[in-house]
Amino acid sequence: MSLEKLDADVVVVGGGIIGGTFACLLGQAGLKVILLDASVRQVNSLKKVDARVFAITRASEQILKKSGAWRRLHENDIAYFRKMHVWDENGLGEVQFDSASICQSTMGYIISHQAIVDALQEKLLDMDNVRCLWSVSAAFIKEQADAILLETEDGLQFRSKLVVAADGSNSRLRSLANIHYQKHDYKQSALACVVTSEFPHVEVARQRFLKRGPLAFLPMKDPHQSAIVWSSAPDHIQRLKEMEQSAFHFELAEAFANELGEIKNSTERLVFPLSRAQADHYIQSRMALIGDSAHTVHPLAGLGANLGLLDAAALAEVVIDANQRGRDPGRLQVLRRYERQRKGENQGMMYLMDGFKQLFENQSQSVQWARNFGLDMVDSLPVAKHAIMKRAMGLKGNLPDAARGHL
Ligand SMILES: Cc1cc2nc3c(=O)[nH]c(=O)nc-3n(C[C@H](O)[C@H](O)[C@H](O)COP(=O)(O)OP(=O)(O)OC[C@H]3O[C@@H](n4cnc5c(N)ncnc54)[C@H](O)[C@@H]3O)c2cc1C
Structure with missing residues (x-):
């Protein structure tokens, strides 16, 4: 050639x-x-x-x-994120992962x-x-x-x-x-935004499995800021996207069982269809x-x-x-x-x-x-x-x- x-x-x-x-x-x-x-x-x-x-x-x-x-x-x-906490909305089962347990500084x-x-x-x-x-x-x-x-x-x-x-x-x-x-269309969408929470995330990534899909909080550099990804039915996600900010903060904190306390602030909410x-x-x-x-x-x-x-x-x-x-x-x-x-x-x-x-x-x-x-x-x-x-x-x-x- x-x-x-x-x-x-x-x-x-x-x-x-x-x-x-x-x-x-x-x-x-x-x-x-x-x-x-x-x-x-x-x-x-x-x-x-x-x-x-x-x-x-x-x-x-x-x-x-x-x-x-x-x-x-x-x-x-x-x-x-040095640790990870995963749990189910229905029941008491949970898993905690810690990078230190396998001699790693971070997960x-x-x-x-x-x-x-x-x-x-x-x-x-x-x-x-x-x-x-x-x-x-x-x-x-x-x-x-x-x-x-x-x-x-x-x-x-x-x-x-x-x-x-x-x-x-x-x-x-x-x-x-x-x-x-x-x-394969999952008939689900994901809502993503960055939120400020009452309690610090202490570098733990958290995911709660809800009936309609998982809700994850990923720790960001600011100890009170997390990026969230909330997967659920498209009509639910659309409702969350259009919600007035304080109502959204309330629903989010409740869905997350107040793990990080109240949600104080949030950025623009983006929506992604999932497949x-x-x-x-x-x-x-x-x-x-x-x-x-x-x-x-x-x-x-x-x-x-x-x-x-x-x-x-x-x-x-x-x-x-x-x-x-x-x-x-x-x-x-x-x-x-x-x-x-x-x-x-x-x-x-x-x-x-x-x-x-x-x-x-x-x-x-x-x-x-x-x-x-x-x-x-x-x-x-x-x-x-x-x-x-x-x-x-x-x-x-x-x-x-x-x-x-x-x-
Ligand atoms: C809600 C959500 C959360 C996610 N979280 C994670 C996560 O935590 N970790 C993770 O690993 N993954 C995550 N993902 C997946 C991740 O977003 C994608 O896998 C990744 O962005 C794919 O990157 P890509 O470069 O292949 O494609 P894209 O990011 O889509 O980039 C494609 C590029 O091609 C360009 N382009 C398009 N068409 C043309 C064309 N005809 N000619 C020239 N250029 C073109 C576009 O402008 C763009 O820059 C998540 C996805 C979603 C939806």
């Missing part, structure tokens, strides 16, 4: 957390990358509180470190979407071999003999060895490639899907972006390895290694989240009893508890090398 004729080794479509991380990982390895994003570049220069907040695992921390973006996060952007981090995207963009703009284009939307792709051509809506054309779709759950690239996306989905294929010749363009899961365990970061790290390893060996990274035989590593893992997590959701929403007396018994059992069995923690934190499992820095 004649490299002179190519505009880049890889074109990445979508500069969110997953596409941005993938582009950084390739850029760090010296590959020539073009990253396109349809949105206007937004820098959170006013440092407004962002209600879209992620629980980031230790494995994701390693990937973001490897990408070079982690050290560009400001100290004030990173909150810690993970709470960081806003905007802070991570800002750090990634700062890193990307520093690399001469990465070119970023904002307000540019992918419109057309065509495989050629030794490359793939991507055309944007404004008629720009880019030829590369590989195009990577990181353009989210409504991926245009996935549709252009005719890859089917099996979607699980998985693309039939993550790859085809000269193309790969990563992040939400490949799969979405229920946010009850805060895993979506963490799974996407594992995709980004796994695909980056495959592409960098092929490049170093002088192999063409766009070839199906090369890309298969990525699909084998990630598709089954993501599917397993998707069904596990489904299982939890159904288990906690089932109101039959016997299931309620078994659920509370199960929570107490896990709580009283250190071996099981530690195994669950290590898995959830990304300290164990089938991980790409970039996620293993801490081991």
Whole structure:
């Protein structure tokens, strides 16, 4: 293949957390990358509180470190959760996890979407071999003999060895490639905002399973601020969104059994429809899907972006390895290694989240009893508890090398 004729080794479509991380990982390895994003570049220069907040695992921390973006996060952007408390509205069963019990300083981090995207963009703009284009939307792709051509809506054309779709759950690239996306509508929405509570959160992430869906409080840097994610039936969420602020604060505190006392203040309430989905294929010749363009899961365990970061790290390893060996990274035989590593893992997590959701929403007396018994059992069995923690934190499992820095 004649490299002179190519505009880049890889074109990445979508500069969110997953596409941005993938582009950084390739850029760090010296590959020539073009990253396109349809949105206007937004820098959170006013440092407004962002209600879209992620629980980031230790494995994701390693990937973001490897990408070079982690050290560009400001100290004030990173909150810690050292413990986790999970309990059921119906019954007395509960589980408490503590990172100190497995000799770790923290279970993970709470960081806003905007802070991570800002750090990634700062890193990307520093690399001469990465070119970023904002307000540019992918419109057309065509495989050629030794490359793939991507055309944007404004008629720009880019030829590369590989195009990577990181353009989210409504991926245009996935549709252009005719890859089917099996979607299951949960008939639930999630409401997200940042609230100020009467009592401090003391760096504990809390989740209460209510009849209609889970309510999570994620501790932020300010000891009295938490990011909440409340999943419930769409009409309930819409009512909560439209409610007058003091009524919302009252209903929220009550739903959370006043664990953190009264709710004193809250930011704008955002609503997200919830579904699980998985693309039939993550790859085809000269193309790969990563992040939400490949799969979405229920946010009850805060895993979506963490799974996407594992995709980004796994695909980056495959592409960098092929490049170093002088192999063409766009070839199906090369890309298969990525699909084998990630598709089954993501599917397993998707069904596990489904299982939890159904288990906690089932109101039959016997299931309620078994659920509370199960929570107490896990709580009283250190071996099981530690195994669950290590898995959830990304300290164990089938991980790409970039996620293993801490081991
Ligand atoms: C309520 C809620 C809470 C969540 N909490 C957590 C959590 O705690 N932890 C966690 O790990 N995950 C969480 N998730 C999941 C997480 O939000 C997603 O998995 C993650 O944001 C996916 O990132 P992405 O980069 O794949 O997609 P997106 O964030 O959707 O980014 C896609 C990018 O592609 C661009 N784009 C779109 N179309 C085009 C086009 N045609 N051309 C060019 N660019 C395009 C967009 O502008 C955007 O920048 C949560 C989700 C929800 C709904």
